[in-house]
Amino acid sequence: MTILAKHAAYRHAYDALLAHGVDPLNVKFDAVLSPTEGVLNGQTTILLGTNNYLGLTFDHDCIEKAVEATRSQGTGTTGSRVANGTYGGHAQLEAEIADFYGRKQAMVFSTGYQANLGVLSSLVGRGDHLMLDADSHASIYDGSRLGMAEVIRFRHNNPDDLYKRLRRLEGMPGDRLIVVEGIYSMLGDTAPLKEFAHVKRETGAYLLVDEAHSLGVLGETGRGLAEQAGVEEDVDFIVGTFSKSLGSVGGFCVSDNPDFDLLKIVCRPYMFTASLPPGVIASTIQALRTLRAEPRLRHDLMRNATRLYDGLGAMGFQTGPEANPIVAVTMPNQEMAAVFWKMLLESGLYINLAIPPATPTNASLLRLSVSAAHSVQQIDRALEIFADVGRKLGFLSSDRRRAAGAV
């Protein structure tokens, strides 16, 4: 027994996966060839689980900007902005991300995870009330524990349940902060943001939306769910990440709050970690410019997402509630999910295996994420592989097999 024996339950669950010849936590690529292709065990494999929504990781301009910045400014900042100073790129990126959202202020973090840790632990403190959707990302839960606010969880995507809980707090002192996500990372469902905004207005709470998976994906100009739902004025703080649609790494928060600059003084996950290196900052600035200049990327993305979602649905697979770049296929149990995932991989299709406790409602999921860079042929090939594995595992009913055969 070692100091880690307390995690024995996780060891058992992991061992059960390994017994199926499945090790989703240690997929080792021989090479990554493009936003949509890698090499695994010598086999060219379609990447359909990497959140590379706009396919910008190999964008020529982004790479050139990163190389240029690295040559001129070095590989890293070797410390935080508080200790080692702000580079021109940090300030430039903050100005451009604020401009993109039409907000007065922006703040850049070293990862999206740290953005949530920093913002949530700084906006609310002892005596305040933090209202979290039950299906919130781990970074939101972890951020809630870093501060001293009272944390109350409401039912997923349920504005009535949130309202009820805020009403119970009537007469109590302290600020209220509601936290929801644009697109939820496991099932790809969106928050009913109009209704949440209504609750916010009625109760005098603040509203924060995490647009990690919806930046560059939803909205007329790609600003996310708040733009799509037409409630940007009701959203006090937007948090997001550069590591998905912008193809790099890092996180941000934007707001019109007049005291926003205080965050840079009180926010520990901002102050006590190294700032992003010049190359990352430069490629992110370029990716944001490309996102703004090329709405075609979002249209390609949604075309692919809809094709994949509709194709899987036609075969009879149980998918999430709406067609989005995240498509989740619910499996009957963990064992079937693991075997299915392994067979997809062996057939040249890489997706994510998502199992409890990382999933809502304890479901075992095959989680796919689509890119604008996927060709229609790649989406169709992925559907063929799904149909083939589904048939081999006796997964599709006879009627559905006919539909699958037609793909």
Add this chain to the structure above:
Amino acid sequence: MRQNHQLALVETNGGGASSAMRDEIAAIFEQVLGRPVSLSDDTNIVEDLGMDSLGVMNFVMGIEDFYDLSIPLDRVAQIQTVADLMRAVEDLKSGKAV
């Protein structure tokens, strides 16, 4: 704060009010688990009833609906036994700071 804790303990140690609450809690457990349960004050909610994290969340939300209160997450983390849960509900119902 201490007075209220003592009050709750006295009630759970044999008062009619606590036995009524234990019955109410048992009914909510049964709804979530889909099977009858037998509860005592010492019943450990996770270990004795075989609840997973999702089950605990659904159960806590059932309790919150029934008693019309919200149990903050740090307080949920402290609850291990049925007696702990009844104390938390009593504290929150009485409007006591947690």
